[in-house]
Amino acid sequence: MGAAKGKSAAVEIDTGERTVRLSSPDRVVFPERGFTKLDVAEYFVAVGPGILRALRDRPTTLQRYPEGAAGEFFYQKRVPKNHPDWIPTATIAFPSGRTADEMCPTEVAAVIWAAQYNTLTFHPWPVRGEDLDRPDELRIDLDPQPGTDYADAVRAALELRSLLDEFGGLEGWPKTSGGRGLHVFVPIEPRWTFTQVxxxxxxxxxxxxxxMPDAVTTAWWKEERGERIFVDYNQTARDRTIASAYSLRARPHAPVSAPLRWDEVEDARPEDFDLATMPGRFAEVGDLHAGMDEQAHSLEALLALADKDERDHGLGDLPYPPEYPKMPGEPKRVQPSRAKHEE
Structure with a gap:
């Protein structure tokens, strides 16, 4: 892969299912490494079975970069009106009560079609088109705060793995975020609401x-987090999504969110997984998360733990993001330092 010089005509990308037209294939998307729009499309074809598994039948928000990875971006939740009729959609409801039709990919060609519109990162909802109100994945985002790095996220993830096993024999599936963090997805039965998940x-x-009190925090307010890994519980709220496996991230070296085996989490380096290296890795090991769809765990043990926390320790709900309507039982959304100042 590499940058093409000069302006070239549109090309057709064959996905094996259908052919998708790609305009301006030589337009540079990642300036530092010279990767072009064609390189991006060919990357998605190379990891096609993996990214399709991550997106299949899921309402998906597109993170689009019209000016390339170094430029401005926006999230497209409503599928363009001119989308092909072979791309299914689903009507999702936001916390505000508004709705939108989002694309629900069922074939790799849908990913290439989105790449034609400068999509680098795909944000699938944790639900399927047949049941839009009950997630089938518990997604745990381990987010390094300033002063911490991937190695700290690894230590938290390994303890998380043991924790999940203790509470209902849950199996987590790890992947790099494409940055310094780690994501762990747990496939669950679609029995519970977004609020319960x-x-x-x-x-x-x-x-x-x-x-791990010195290493992990659930503090919503940044001023309270310190140099710890933040478990971003609000990534499980309705309309909050996490970048899919195999999505590209808009950083200079074109990293990707890479599925991992647990036995390689500790030695992995996020910078090793990028647009250039992932196709070879995928050809060698395949989609390491292919078995996720064969599982569906229960959340009963974790919900019992939540009940115990509230009953025995008075630990109820935590703040929602600021754009959400006030939720029942939610504490005040006031920054601690500000609340103390106003007392």
Whole structure:
């Protein structure tokens, strides 16, 4: 892969299912490494079975970069009106009560079609088109705060793995975020609402925090987090999404969110997985998360833990993001330092 020089005509990308037209294939998307729009499309073809598995039948928000990875971007939630009729859609509801039709990919060609519109990162909802109100994945985002790095996220992830096993024999599937963090996805039965799944995520975060108090935090307010790994429980709230496996991230070296085996988490380096290296890795090991769809765990043990936290320790809900309507039982959304100042 590499930069093409001069302006070239549109090309056709064959996905094996259908052919998708790609205009301006030589336009540079990642300036530092010279990767072009064609390189991006060919990358998505190379990892096609993996990214399709991550997106299949899921309402998906597109993170688009019209000026390339170094330029401005926007999130497209509503599928363009001119989208092909072979790309299914689903009507999702936001916390505000508004709705939108989002694309629900069912074939790799949909990913290439989105790449034609300068999509680098795909943000699938944790639900399928047949049940838009009950997630089938518990997604745990281990987010390094200033002063911490990937190695700190690894230590938290390894403890998280043990924790999940203890509470219902849950199996987590790790991947790099494409930055310094780690994501761990747990396939679950689609029996619980977004609110209940978020409650389970909070319980996970609090238990991990108890086990690693100097290394992990669930503090929503940045001023309270310190140099710890933040368990971003709000990534499980309705309309909050996490970059899919195999998505490209808009950083200079064109990193990707890479699925990992647990036995390679500790030795992995996020910078090793990028647009140039991932196709070879995928050809060698395939989609390491291919088995996720064969599992569906119960959240009952984690929800029981949440009940115990509230009953025995008075630990109820935690703040939602600022754009959300006030939720029942939610504490005040006031920055601690500001609340103390106003007393």
């Amino acid at each position: 978020r409650r389970a995520a909070i319980a996970v975060g609090r238990e991990l925090e108890r086990r």
